[in-house]
Amino acid sequence: MPTFDVRARPRPTAGPLPILAACLLWGTTGTAGSFAPAPAPAAAVGAAGLVFGGLLLFLTARGTREVLRTADRRLLLLGAVTAAGYALAFYPAVARTGVAVATTVALATAPIVLGVRSRPLLTLVAVTGCAVLVLGGGGAHVDPVGVVLALVAGLSYAAYSVVCAHLIGLGHPSRAVVGAVFGGASLLTAPVLWWLGAGWLATPAGLAVTAHLALVTTFLAYLLFGLGLRHTGAATATTLTLAEPAVAAVLGVVVLDERLPLASWFGMAVLALALTALSRP
Template sequence: MSPHTSARARRGGLHILFAASLWGTTGTVRTFADGSSAFSVAAVRVIVGGLVLFALAAASRRGAGLRRLFRDRRNAPLVGVGAVTIAAYQTAFFVSAGRAGVAVATIVTIGSAPAFTGAVGLVTRRAAPGGRWALATTGAVAGCALLVGGGRDAGTDPAGIALALLSGLSYAVYATVASVLITRGEDDRAVTGALFGAAAVPLVPILLTQPAGWVATVPGALIALYLGVVTTGGGYLLFARGLRTTPATTATTLTLAEPAVAAVLGIALLDERLGPVALGGLGLLAVSLVVLVAPVRRRNAAERAQAGNELV
């Protein structure tokens, strides 16, 4: 790997880490939206963020990236799948946070995403996860099982954990779709704008059926703008920028910065507490993720070319 390529890869990783740190604030911020529901918060976040991202894509080079994206008929199904998984990821996460707590929901969602992304890559033949991935996945699943078993102590329930796992799976599919489109040569702003713009459409009727009066208050409007413009618009633009030089499997691993931020905020600001069994589960999950992200020996160019989009 040349110094220039290595520097680009590092910048891509930093973009993703910064995006993950922004996302880590969403669960805590959502708790201050008085009178809101998880569904209305998820809908507002995606609708506002989708409008911002689509407008930016349309304004960039007069929408040339969007026109190119939709001229290729192979892209339409991917945009559809990506949009559905965005809506599912956001909604399942906020509902899970209400049932399981911000820290646990975020850790399970993002903690399971690398394993799900590896599985998606294996099924779609974009990656060939190795033994370390299998070991880390086994540990992460066991950690989640301990979280379920310690549900009473942790203030969680199996349904909350299941929704967090659904959110993690949906996020993994979204990340893979975005990676496929961007590495195919599509503009990252166009990809992000198209995916979130399409995801906003089915959430409009959902928002109309939910209590949305909180948005009309000054604090509610500020929360909506922060969630939509900063954490969604800014965060996912950074994530897409990082995907230019970072494989989806590695990118989802780097987003493990999100649960660290969420856990600190949940414990510091929301007085969340975890029981001993749940703490053991979280500890096992954390160790598994360290195994997943620890540096490994760099392979030569021929080995890397053969491995393709493998997590390194």
């Protein structure tokens, strides 16, 4: 577990609030992605957001050179590989097994792996609420390969969250750590984007979707996530990010005119209660 400098005596909400704010931004990913041009592969859409957003994080962060010089390079490489792995595994998982199953498996994996030992009851309640929320409508299509890809995405998310939290806990600036990790992920993902095809980026819809994913759901969201990790352990942080599907569900109702069954609303309420409790010290 990372160690944290408590000399500044941060407020109890100093960590949870930025992480929950990041979840609000991540929750727009699915809605934004639905406006991508039809020829764009799902993995290419995710890769484009990471390539440009990760590069922006690296170029705008102060202290990245110091982090690259002094931090454990094996940890930085692990963070970059797993950050790239999340994007490249999650979007194909959604394409194969659907948003509901992929989201449930990917987002529930990290809290189960990291949070079940520290706060088991709240973690279990939050994961259950998330599952009921996204699967409450029934009719989910389970594709074995898609489930495996979602599991890889969830484990990847857990890994780079722990890496970032550990490096930040050692005293490295949060923005520099996030910039170094996601800058590396950008470099690793760029060849994949080229291989998948990037011609769709030249269309107005492609540019708009990529700009949103790069600026909002990658650049700004991960700045907030890194800030939250300064005062929140990786286990709690990954459980708090279960708020993301709740945001996505509400946007689906408001923007895409989707309908949520009663069971999903009940799951959202259970999830909200659990996340509220986790936000307390």
